[in-house]
Amino acid sequence: MSSQTTQFTRQPTDTGSAPEALQQRSRAQRSRNRVRTTALFVIFFAVFIVVWHLATVGFDDGGLAPTPGATWDRLLEMLSDAFLLDGPNNVGIFYHLLASIQRVLLGFGLAALIAVPLGLLLGTSRVINDGLDPFIQVLRPVSPLAWLPLGLALLRDSQMTAIFVIFMAAIWPILISTIDGVRRVNPLFLDLARSLETDTKTRVLKVLLPATLPAIVIGLRTALSTAWLVIVAAEMIVGGRGMGHFVWNEWNALNTPSIVVAIVIIGGVGFLLDRSIAQLQRLVPKS
Amino acid sequence: MSQTITAPHAAEPTAPEPVVKIEGITKGFPDRKKGFQPIVGLTDVDIQEGEFITIIGPSGCGKSTILKMIAGLESADEGSIRLAGKPIDAPSRELGIVFQQHVLLPWMSARQNVLFALETDPHNTRSKSQLESLADEYLELVNLSHAADRRPAQLSGGMQQRVGIARAFALEPKVMLLDEPLGALDALTRHELQLQLLELCEQQKRTFIMVTHDVDEALLLSDRILVMGTGPRAQIVHDIAVPFSRPRDVENLEQDPKCHELRGFLLNSLTGH
Structure with a gap:
C-alpha cells in the first residue's frame, strides 16, 4: 500500500510474550487431543476383538465363522x-x-x-x-x-x-x-x-x-x-x-x-x- | 457520387475523428417471464482521443451493458459502435478492460497475470525476458513491485484491482474501459485508488471510458460525464463537460464552488428530481 494509509499507527504494546504463551497452550491442547484419540481407538479396537471373539467362538457351524485367533494366524501365513x-x-x-x-x-x-x-x-x-x-x-x-x-x-x-x-x-x-x-x-x-x-x-x-x-x-x-x-x-x-x-x-x-x-x-x-x-x-x- | 465506403466525417475536416463513435445503439435481453426487456434506449456518443469519459446512472440503467458493448463482449441490437472508424464486432486488445471484480487467474502470481496478457498477443515480437520486464514495469506503475510474486488470494482487494489495472495498461490499448473498477472496495482503499488512478490517467495519456455510480469519483477523474436516465430504454439525459483544469488536486476540487454545484446537479439528476 502507498504511504497514504499509514497515518493510523498501532500503539506499541508490551505483550510480546502473549502470542508465545498462546501458541504453547494450543500446542498442548492438540497433543492432549491426540492422546485421547489414540486411547479411544485402542479401547474400541479391544472391545471389537472381544465381541468378535465371543460371537464366533463356540458358534456351531463346522468352523466356518472366522475367529480373531484363526484370522491372525492366517494373516501371518499370508x-x-x-x-x-x-x-x-x-x-x-x-x-x-x-x-x-x-x-x-x-x-x-x-x-x-x-x-x-x-x-x-x-x-x-x-x-x-x-x-x-x-x-x-x-x-x-x-x-x-x-x-x-x-x-x-x-x-x-x-x-x-x-x-x-x-x-x-x-x-x-x-x-x-x-x-x-x-x-x-x-x-x-x-x-x-x-x-x-x-x-x-x-x-x-x-x-x-x-x-x-x-x-x-x-x-x-x-x-x-x-x-x-x-x-x-x-x-x-x-x-x-x-x-x-x-x-x-x-x-x-x-x-x-x-x-x-x-x-x-x-x-x-x-x-x-x-x-x-x-x-x-x-x-x-x-x- | 455513389460511394460504398466513405470515411466518417469526411465532409467536415475540422472536427477530429472520434476514437469511439456510438450511433443509435439499443440493447435488451429476453426474459422468460416478462418477454423481451429493453435495457438501453437509443444512445449516441462521440468520444475524442485522450478524453476521460464517465457514464454515470442509477443501478439497472444499463451503463455496464453499454461498456460491455464497447468492449465487444456483447453486441448491440441496433446501431453501431466504431473504434477509430472500424466497427467493433468482437473483443479486441485495443480495448483494455478493468472489470468490477478482479478477474485475475488464481493459479498465477500477479506478475504471471500481467505477463499472460502480454504473451497472448498474436503480434508479439518481443522476447520472453522483454515481456517479463515490461510486466514488472506496469506492476511498478501501480506500486505493486513488492507483491509481484503473490497469488491473487494473497493480495488485498485493492491490490487485486491494481493488478487488473496494470494488466489493462500493459496492453497499451487505444481505449481503457473501466467497469466500476473501484466499486467492490472499502471506502478507504477506494479513496486511495481514486487518487492513484487520477495520477495514472494524467500521466499515461489515453482515452478512458469509465462506468461508476460514484459522483465524486466521476468529478475527480473525468473530462466529460454522461448521465443516464432510469430504464427501461434508458438514454443519456445529460452530457456534462467537467471544467476543472489538470493536473487536478482533491483539496482544490473540494473547495471549488463549481464542483459543489456540479455535484448537487449530478446527485439531483441521478435521484430523478
Whole structure:
C-alpha cells in the first residue's frame, strides 16, 4: 500500500510474550487431543476383538465363522507367503493385489484420458451437450458389472474385460464432474480470454483447464474409489489373478479367515489410493 | 457520387475523428417471464482521443451493458459502435478492460497475470525476458513491485484491482474501459485508488471510458460525464463537460464552488428530481 494509509499507527504494546504463551497452550491442547484419540481407538479396537471373539467362538457351524485367533494366524501365513509364485493356483497375496491395482489404474487412466477432454467439450458446447446428455443420463445409473458379459463376448479376453468394466465404472464421475466444473468457471475469465484475443488452444489449456482442475480432481477421486469398489466384484467373475478372484477362491475352499484378511487389505489399499489422489487435490489451487 | 465506403466525417475536416463513435445503439435481453426487456434506449456518443469519459446512472440503467458493448463482449441490437472508424464486432486488445471484480487467474502470481496478457498477443515480437520486464514495469506503475510474486488470494482487494489495472495498461490499448473498477472496495482503499488512478490517467495519456455510480469519483477523474436516465430504454439525459483544469488536486476540487454545484446537479439528476 502507498504511504497514504499509514497515518493510523498501532500503539506499541508490551505483550510480546502473549502470542508465545498462546501458541504453547494450543500446542498442548492438540497433543492432549491426540492422546485421547489414540486411547479411544485402542479401547474400541479391544472391545471389537472381544465381541468378535465371543460371537464366533463356540458358534456351531463346522468352523466356518472366522475367529480373531484363526484370522491372525492366517494373516501371518499370508504375509509370509505374500510373494509366492508356485503354479497358477498358488499365488501370493501380493500378486493378487498387484493384478487388481493394475486393472484399476489402467481402466481408470483410460477413462480419465477420454472423460476429461470430452467433459471440456461438453461443458463448453451447449449443442453437443444437449445431444449427448440423454446417453449419459441413461448409461450412468447402469452398474458397470452389467457390461461384463458384453465385454467377454466382444473382447474375448478376461483381462481386457476387467479393464473395460473399470473403464465403464470410472468414466461417469470424471465426465460429469468435468462438465459441471466447466460450467462453474467464472464467466469473466472467459470474457478476459476473449478480450485478450486468445486462440482456442490458449483459451482451453491456459484458462479453462486450470480453472476446471479442482472439479476434475474431485471427479477423479470419486472415480478411483468407485473403480476400487467394482474391481473385486468383476474379478470374482472373470477369474485369473486379483483380490476378487482370491476372495471367491477362498470361499470355495471354505477358508473364511482368508476372506477377513482380504477385506482388511482391500480396505487399506482403497484408503491409500484415496489418500494419494487427495494429495493431488492439495496441489491444485482453488479458483 | 455513389460511394460504398466513405470515411466518417469526411465532409467536415475540422472536427477530429472520434476514437469511439456510438450511433443509435439499443440493447435488451429476453426474459422468460416478462418477454423481451429493453435495457438501453437509443444512445449516441462521440468520444475524442485522450478524453476521460464517465457514464454515470442509477443501478439497472444499463451503463455496464453499454461498456460491455464497447468492449465487444456483447453486441448491440441496433446501431453501431466504431473504434477509430472500424466497427467493433468482437473483443479486441485495443480495448483494455478493468472489470468490477478482479478477474485475475488464481493459479498465477500477479506478475504471471500481467505477463499472460502480454504473451497472448498474436503480434508479439518481443522476447520472453522483454515481456517479463515490461510486466514488472506496469506492476511498478501501480506500486505493486513488492507483491509481484503473490497469488491473487494473497493480495488485498485493492491490490487485486491494481493488478487488473496494470494488466489493462500493459496492453497499451487505444481505449481503457473501466467497469466500476473501484466499486467492490472499502471506502478507504477506494479513496486511495481514486487518487492513484487520477495520477495514472494524467500521466499515461489515453482515452478512458469509465462506468461508476460514484459522483465524486466521476468529478475527480473525468473530462466529460454522461448521465443516464432510469430504464427501461434508458438514454443519456445529460452530457456534462467537467471544467476543472489538470493536473487536478482533491483539496482544490473540494473547495471549488463549481464542483459543489456540479455535484448537487449530478446527485439531483441521478435521484430523478
